[in-house]
Amino acid sequence: MTYSSHQQEMRDAARHVGRRRFLTVTGAAAALAFSVGLPAAGTASAAELDARRIGDDPFTLGIASGDPLPGSVLLWTRLAPRPYEPGSGLPRARVQVRWELAHDERFSRIVRRGTATAHPEFDHSIHVEVKGLEADRVFYYRFRAGAWTSPVGRTRTAPARGARNSTLSLAAVSCQAYHDGYFTAYRHLAREDVDVVFHLGDYLYEYAVDATGGARNDTDHRLPAHFDRETVTLEDYRLRYGLYKSDPDLRAAHAAHPFVVTWDDHETENNYAGDTPENGVPPEEFLLRRAAAYRAYWENQPLRTPQRPTGPDMRLYRRLHFGALAQFDILDTRQYRSDQAYGDGWQKPGPESEDPSRTMTGAAQERWLLSGWHTSRATWNVVPQQVTFAQRRDVPTDAYLLSMDAWDGYPASRDRVLKGAEAAGIHNLMVLTGDVHVGYGFDLKQDFGDPSSRTVGTEIVATSITSGKDGSDRPGSWNNQMRANPHMKFFNGRRGYAVITLGRERARADYRTVSAVTTPGAPVATAGSFVTEVGNQGLTPA
Known part of the structure; x- marks a missing residue:
């Protein structure tokens, strides 16, 4: 990898600031702000x-x-x-x-x-x-x-707090690797009659994009060589947003609907956890990269002033209300999480992953979520977030493995969230998820080990816009996962998005998919539709 002079400056800054001082809150913020040139509030350019x-x-x-x-x-x-x-x-x-x-x-x-x-x-x-x-x-x-x-x-604008609105339509999207195909799903989403779009992460990918755009194979519009490297510096991330946002279908979706965004890992680096990178670089060096990534994210997203980052920190979790019908608690499951157990990947659960001290959200965000539920009067409490929340075994035998990057790698954290919802009297819980490049529909169980236990909510997992390329209706893991997880009610591996309509009596989820993304212009179809009733949680075919 070739590093720019700016990247070398970032590396030099990390070396010249002692690690102990660097990792203090004030020392890290000051060093990182200086390293990426973040102006103080009110600073104006000279010209x-x-x-x-x-x-x-x-x-x-x-x-x-x-x-x-x-x-x-x-x-x-x-x-x-x-x-x-x-x-x-x-x-x-x-x-x-x-x-x-x-x-x-x-x-x-x-x-x-x-x-x-x-x-x-x-x-x-x-x-x-x-x-x-x-x-x-x-x-x-x-x-x-x-x-x-x-x-x-x-x-x-949203309905007034407490307004008796009768319906709200939203779309959930995630995972749009430019190099894996065309953003055709966004062209269809731009024509959907929805009130708001929730982007659940992986708005861009840090991986290199070759001159023809990877799977797009566009030989008529060759990309500059600086895209053909991993994003590390502030300039890298800014250029990558320029590439992604130049796509006409993505621009059309943004123009048609307001977006509510949260990130996952690839906006910074694959599967990072808090201040721990995927690869073994020093934490201080990674935090410099994280500061650059977070700053570029804010610059390129429709976010308000409270979300503007300070160095490597950015308060992305926040709460929105749409009348009396829905409260949305948007989570950040990357910035504060414990490192993945057992070295990440799919592993057999055990004492390390089941340690009660492990957290997906961090203590402060967890308290914020649970306290917000205690004051909620909304019919629907919706949690837009990043990684699969429900238990997801890979095979229907005792030799099953679980994903250590998803909530399965943080079961104590998940239990605290579900028990917190129960304690707050939340009866209509819906989790919105991205990350896994497939569409899932889950019943959330009081005890995932007991299929007969009470259903306490639902989870709608939106497939990717492009990541994973064309996909298929039934991926190779379809039979095993459907048999291994009785609470899994839907599984489809095509690209697309989900449309969810919330009402006073029920909610409906439509999984919208396109037949291909490696060639442009594919039509959109509905791969599955489900409803869940107010006061009677659980997905049933519509």
Whole structure:
């Protein structure tokens, strides 16, 4: 791997800061903030670029909105006239960008307008929090820079807290390896009638992408050589987001719906756990990489100010409400978890994995989740998160193995969550999951070892957008897993997404799949549909 001068600076910073001091909270934050050039709050660039001097379209990465609140929307864009180049074709100068929010697509009824500054320190990204809006309304938005106007996006505010809304439709997506195929599923999702999209992680992958885009095999549009290496530096991660967000189908989905995002591992590095990397580099060196990855993530996602990172730390877990119908507790199961037991992978469970001190969420996030349930009055309590929550044995014999990277590798942590839900009186629990590149439907059991035990919730696992390439309806593990896990009600290995409709009496999950991603333009179909009733949890065919 060839390291840039910036990467060498990061390595030098790690070497010159003593490990003991580095790993203290203040020492680590200060060193990491310096190493990646994170400006203090309110810092402005020394120069300003007249937006009229931007000669190429700066909105090549599209627009997005996220985290709907009853009276507020969050609008995002990033200026990138040449997204495949370091710096994206702009000088290190700030740019003034105008934004507009309207009731209609033609912008004849403007609701709000203003100006935001695109700072080079944040790679010319913009996060506009528009407040004082009417609850439960659809809005349209756009940006302007000089003579250039962005595409039009559609967003919405959430219903007022406690409003008696009768239905909410959402989509769950995950795992979109650019090099594994086309984002065709996003083109179909852009046309779905959903209120909000939850992205459950692996928005990008750190792996090298060759000149033809891997499985896309696009020989007409060759990619620069700097994509053909693993992401390590801040520049690497920024360029990789430029590659992913240049995809027209992903841009269409963002323009059509507000997104609520959380990460998994590949936004930083495969299967990292807290400050422990996959490979044996020193923790201080990995935390420098994590700081770069987290910063690039915030710059490129429609996230609000409380989620802006400080060095290697970023508060991504948060809570959203959609009237009286749904409370969403969005988790981060990477940043605070214990290291995977038995060296990771599929292993026989034992004392190490079953140690009660092991945690998937960290103590603070676990307390936040359980206390939030005690005050919830929502019909549905939904937990968007990353890795498979239900028990998942690989074979129907006593020689079964479990995934140490999923909640099966942290059973005590899972038990605390389920018991916490029961103690809080949560009767309609739904977990949304990504990561595994297949669609699953699970009943969550009070005791996974006893199929007759009470069903305490459901889990909807959304398959990948592309990761795993085309897939199949019945992967090779289908028979074994269906027989080994009586609480597994659905298993499909195609690419796609899930659409979940929450109502006052029941919820419905539709697993939407495409037949191929290694060739563009595949149609979408429904591979399975299930319902679960309020007060009577468990998936049954619709």
